[in-house]
Amino acid sequence: MNLVLIVLVVSVIAAVLAAVLVFADTYINNYGECEIDVNEGTRTYTVKGGTSLLGALTDQKLFIPSACGGRGTCGYCKVKVIDGGGPVLPTEDGFLSPEEKKENVRLSCQVKVRGNIKIRIPDDLLSVREFTCVCSRIRELTYDIREFRFTLEEPDSITFVPGQYVQLLSPVYAGSSEEVYRAYSISSNPADTAAIELVIRLVPGGICTTYCFEHLKEGSPVRFNGPYGEFRMSDTDAPMIMIAGGSGMAPFNSILHQMKSTGCTRTAVYFFGARKVRDLFYIDEMRAFEKELPNFTFIPVLSEPQGEQWDGETGLVTEAVQRHFNDASGHEAYLCGSPGMIDASIVVLKKLGVPEDRIYYDKFS
Amino acid sequence: MNDSAGLMNVFVVCFAAAFTGNILLTTFLGMCSFLAVSREVKTAMGLGMAVVFVMTCTTVLNWMLYWWVLVPLHIEFYRFILFIIVIAAFVQFVEMVVERYSPPLYYALGIFLPLITVNCAILGTSLFMVIREYRFGETVGYGFGSGLGWMLAIVAMAGMRQKMAVDRIPKGLQGPGITLIAAGLMALGFVGFTGVLQAR
Structure with missing residues (x-):
């Protein structure tokens, strides 16, 4: 009897508290219908208030890049909130520079929709869509880098600017209990609109790369959204210095395809840094580009060629750049790779006279 | 006991909880948010005030x-579960109310509320209140005093860390190292209050 009473009392207490919360969630947390105005009326959405701005936009199939899934840890999902966002929260403070704060830039995952809200996003994002596709080919490029080809199903074609990236969905699998999105640059020819190719390097312990290397097979269904990103070739005629390492090859492969198909004659020197011969890939493709593009030079640089047959450049990729140029003040520089490589390259490029505003980069993080 | 003596006792318990028996510096409860959110005085103050409010209530x-409920039914041992449920539900409820009806207060304090749900200092205060068999008035004083003491400690810590951020600190001690040493020294400092008043 006593036991029954105890269970009853504890249940009643828990039920009362639960009822209070359900009541509060239904009546207090109900912000009614709110309107989200994107780019001064270009698009307007009517959503149910009370959710995060990022979540509300995703529900409307407007994808803002975000790698952490709205936890406020990646700092990618920045949008300009012109009206109705409230003050900047301490949770986003660390991700926003003083200039961004002045321009009302916010992390959309931290902004809650409590009323009508006006935002501004780059026009490119309006063309971002979610794609379903099938993994149609997996090619081993090195011992830890693979090329994945995804043939699009719905929608069945994609338009992107070389240098842009997509966010690949890593679904729940044995070893990962959550869905995450990870960003990868598109490496394929933009003229090939029926598929995209990604170059992915295995990160030990990485959620998405482990999925791609161990679970994704040819024929597997895949989802991604995109394209995103501002990294792209400028429309000037300035000679270009390209520097990449590892899977940083991807955007340059795509850019070179575009240069080839548009008959671009810009001077371009592409330094590709790797440790050993076994880390090199796409060499044949690059040599073919050298023949097809009149002013393009490909320079692979090995940092640890000891004991290997190698008569090319050696040392760090930045050292090769320094050996190659005395004055690069008229050049533009394009970098893609690890943060360490990019930071070191920026120092060297500035020393060679490349103005900082003409150094464009895509940093892995 | 007459009223004035009772009131006096409430103040004594409150003062003792804040200083001589500071929950953070003598029992080391609530250390995680103490270390994580003490980089700036302003945010530390926000979190501190939220703790004072939640702890008291x-x-x-x-x-x-x-x-x-529990004592008349002789199910005191259920307090561990029920106290946690009450704290979690209360914090969630307050967060929703504050967010809806007072946005300025929400931006100042509210966003810290989810952090507090899992703060062991809050549960610790409720459990100590039982062990020490406080009466109602003393409980109010104890909850408020404990929160105040926790806030005092985190604000002081944030002040120190703001200064330490620009100080030259040996490389191996930067970050958590020097922070823990500072916390230890601060705890030693609070030992100085011992004997001023002794909580029952």
Whole structure:
């Protein structure tokens, strides 16, 4: 009897508290219908208030890049909130520079929709869509880098600017209990609109790369959204210095395809840094580009060629750049790779006279 | 005991909880948010005030639950589960209310509330209140005093860390190292209050 009473009392207490919360969630947390105005009326959405701005936009199939899934840890999902966002929260403070704060830039995952809200996003994002596709080919490029080809199903074609990236969905699998999105640059020819190719390097312990290397097979269904990103070739005629390492090859492969198909004659020197011969890939493709593009030079640089047959450049990729140029003040520089490589390259490029505003980069993080 | 003596006792308990028996510096409860959110005085103040509010309210709520429900039914041992449930539900409820009806207060304090749900200092205060068999008035004083003491400690810590951020600190001690040493020294400093008043 006593036991029954105890269970009853504890249940009643828990039920009362639960009822209070359900009541509060239904009546207090109900912000009614709110309107989200994107780019001064270009698009307007009517959503149910009370959710995060990022979540509300995703529900409307407007994808803002975000790698952490709205936890406020990646700092990618920045949008300009012109009206109705409230003050900047301490949770986003660390991700926003003083200039961004002045321009009302916010992390959309931290902004809650409590009323009508006006935002501004780059026009490119309006063309971002979610794609379903099938993994149609997996090619081993090195011992830890693979090329994945995804043939699009719905929608069945994609338009992107070389240098842009997509966010690949890593679904729940044995070893990962959550869905995450990870960003990868598109490496394929933009003229090939029926598929995209990604170059992915295995990160030990990485959620998405482990999925791609161990679970994704040819024929597997895949989802991604995109394209995103501002990294792209400028429309000037300035000679270009390209520097990449590892899977940083991807955007340059795509850019070179575009240069080839548009008959671009810009001077371009592409330094590709790797440790050993076994880390090199796409060499044949690059040599073919050298023949097809009149002013393009490909320079692979090995940092640890000891004991290997190698008569090319050696040392760090930045050292090769320094050996190659005395004055690069008229050049533009394009970098893609690890943060360490990019930071070191920026120092060297500035020393060679490349103005900082003409150094464009895509940093892995 | 007459009223004035009772009131005096409430103040004594409150003062003792804040200083001589500071929950953070003598029992080391609530260390995680103490270390994580003490980089800036302003945010530390926000979190501190939220702790004061939540600690006072949940201690009182749990006192009522304990003496009016659990003790008469002889199920005191259920306090560990029920206290946590009450704290979590209360914090969630307050967060929703504040967010809806007072946005300025929400931006100042509210966003810290989810952090507090899992703060062991809050549960610790409720459990100590039971062990020490405080009466209602003393419980109010104890909850408020404990929160105040916690806030005092985190604001002082944030002040130190703001200064340490620009100080030259040996490389191996930067970050958590020097922070823990500073916390230890601060705890030693609070030992100085011992004997001023001794909580019952």
